[in-house]
C-alpha cells in the first residue's frame with residue numbers, strides 16, 4: 351500500500367531524508383519511530399503529496415505521489431502533527447466543510463458525519479464548538495476529519511503527542527478499530543512504548559536514515575539474539591543460581607543484579623520453562639520466573655545512538 355523508493359529530501363544544505371526505501375503492506379500498522387528531527391514529518395509529507403522529494407518517488411495505494419497526486423489524496427488520509435487553526439465552527443460544520451471539500455454530495459454527508467463521529471466517540475459533541483473541545487477530543491476530531499472520504503491509507507503524524515494518559519488510551523482504542531476495518535496505517539512517534547502493543551511492523555529512523563525496518567518481533571529477536579527469562583531467587587541462592595545457569599549448555603548468557611537473574615537462550619529454544627526445571631533440580635528457591643516481553647524502548651536505545659540533529 352505504501353512504497354518509498356530511494357527518497358532523499360534536501361532542505362538547502364541539510365539532508366533531512368537520505369535514500370529511504372520502505373514497503374508497507376495492506377493492513378499493516380507501521381510504527382515510524384525516531385527522535386525529534388529524524389525526518390519523520392518530512393517523509394510523511396512526501397507521502398501525503400505536500401512536499402516533493404529531491405530524489406526518488408513514492409507510491410501510495412498504487413498511485414505515484416509525483417505524477418498522480420490527486421489519486422493519492424483520494425485514497426489517503428493525512429493527519430498533521432499540529433491541529434492547525436480552528437474557526438468559529440461547530441463540530442459537525444467542521445466535518446461537513448471537509449466532506450464538501452472532498453466533493454461528497456450533500457445528501458450523503460450527514461450519514462458520513464454521523465458515522466465518523468460515532469467511530470471517534472464524538473457523537474455527543476456534534477453541536478459543540480470546536481474551540482471548546484479538550485485536546486484529546488480535538489485530536490479525535492482531527493482524525494475524524496481525515497476519515498470523511500473513507501481512505502484506505504492513513505498517515506498519522508505523532509497523533510498521541512501532548513495527550514494525557516486517558517486520551518492516549520482512547521486514541522489507541524480508536525486506532526485498533528481502524529486496524530480492524532482493514533486500513534493500512536503509518537503512525538509516527540518519538541515515544542516507542544506508545545506504539546508497542548499496536549503496530550505489527552516498525553521502522554526506526556535517525557538523522558534521515560532508516561536504521562531498521564520490519565516485523566517488531568524479528569527486530570527485537572535480532573537485537574537480543576535470543577530469548578530472555580528473568581528470575582527472582584530467594585536470599586542466599588543468588589550465587590548458586592548464577593553458577594548453575596552459567597554451567598548449563600543451553601544457556602547463552604547470564605546477567606545478575608541483586609537477586610534478579612536474567613538468563614539468555616538461543617531463539618530456537620521453544621520452551622523456556624527449563625529455567626524452572628533447572629532451579630528445582632538444583633534446589634534453588636525462587637519467587638518469580640517470567641519470559642521478558644518485547645521492550646521497544648530497549649530496541650530503540652540499541653539501534654539509535656540517541657543523536658538528534
Ligand SMILES: Nc1ncnc2c1ncn2[C@@H]1O[C@H](COP(=O)(O)OP(=O)(O)O)[C@@H](O)[C@H]1O
Pocket residue numbers: 361364366384385386387388389390391392393659
Ligand atoms: N522547511 C524546512 N526547511 C529546512 N529544514 C527543515 C524544514 N523542515 C524540516 N527541516 C529539518 O529537517 C530535519 C527533519 O525534520 P522533520 O522531518 O520535521 O523530523 P521529525 O518529524 O522526525 O521530527 C530537521 O533537522 C528539521 O530541522
Ligand SMILES: [Mg+2]
Pocket residue numbers: 387390391392431507508
Ligand atoms: Mg515531526
